[in-house]
Amino acid sequence: MAVPTLAYSRPDFAAGAHHRVANSLALLASIVRMQASAFGKRPDMVSCDEVRTVLEELGNRVHTIARLHGRLAAGPPDGAVALGDYLRDVAAAVVSALSAAGQVRLRFACEKDCLVAPERALPLGLIVAELVTNAVKYAHPAGVAGEISVACGVADDQTVTIEVSDDGIGLPEGFDPMKNGNLGLQLVRCLASELAARISFAHDPLGTSFELKMPTETVV
Ligand SMILES: Nc1ncnc2c1ncn2[C@@H]1O[C@H](COP(=O)(O)OP(=O)(O)OP(=O)(O)O)[C@@H](O)[C@H]1O
Ligand SMILES: [Mg+2]
Numbered sequence: 001m002a003v004p005t006l007a008y009s010r011p012d013f014a015a016g017a018h019h020r021v022a023n024s025l026a027l028l029a030s031i032v033r034m035q036a037s038a039f040g041k042r043p044d045m046v047s048c049d050e051v052r053t054v055l056e057e058l059g060n061r062v063h064t065i066a067r068l069h070g071r072l073a074a075g076p077p078d079g080a081v082a083l084g085d086y087l088r089d090v091a092a093a094v095v096s097a098l099s100a101a102g103q104v105r106l107r108f109a110c111e112k113d114c115l116v117a118p119e120r121a122l123p124l125g126l127i128v129a130e131l132v133t134n135a136v137k138y139a140h141p142a143g144v145a146g147e148i149s150v151a152c153g154v155a156d157d158q159t160v161t162i163e164v165s166d167d168g169i170g171l172p173e174g175f176d177p178m179k180n181g182n183l184g185l186q187l188v189r190c191l192a193s194e195l196a197a198r199i200s201f202a203h204d205p206l207g208t209s210f211e212l213k214m215p216t217e218t219v220v
């Protein structure tokens with residue numbers, strides 16, 4: 001079964017509160033369809049426990065989108081979003097929800113003047129939430145304390161760059177993050193493609209890093 005595309009509209013005109021609600025709901029619908037598609041590819045019976053876990057994770061994602069939406073709704077409907085403060089909030093909320101105090105140290109290096117259109121901020125926030133979630137869950141399976149870094153900046157040609165990295169064990173051997181993975185990385189790839197952003201991963205036994213570059217026309 002083909003992977004569904006993410007059906008939220010591009011903000012060519014009249015970006016406002018109504019658009020934002022519609023985009024958030026469309027994004028949620030797309031995520032539910034992606035999960036349904038993943039189940040459709042399974043040849044085996046799925047246990048009640050697995051269904052419960054998947055629904056709980058779906059609930060977490062709905063909660064993340066609601067939080068991102070609330071954060072964006074606090075600003076003007078057509079105002080640019082300062083990525084630095086926004087991504088800091090996104091990453092901090094994930095870490096405080098998923099890890100014990102002191103277990104993860106978050107580092108930020110975000111330029112203050114890194115601005116994006118509000119409609120771009122929702123998918124960018126979700127991408128960072130998925131990657132920080134993965135870093136918290138998988139980077140240090142032995143439970144040692146670790147560090148997660150989030151950085152963003154804007155180049156002279158207005159290309160926005162976002163980086164998320166950790167100092168953990170790296171991705172599993174033979175794993176290709178541009179093709180493999182579950183709903184999380186699938187979502188990262190689909191959202192990046194919708195944003196016309198280029199993404200890349202690098203990893204070794206000292207950590208995993210992710211970079212996204214979003215072209216100039218999607219920046220305010
Ligand atoms: N930062 C990381 N460090 C180590 N392994 C990672 C990291 N990020 C991802 N992985 C590996 O990649 C796999 C796929 O990640 P992905 O986010 O697609 O799915 P998932 O986290 O297992 O499930 P979900 O659909 O809930 O996100 C993970 O199960 C994990 O083995
Ligand atoms: Mg994941």
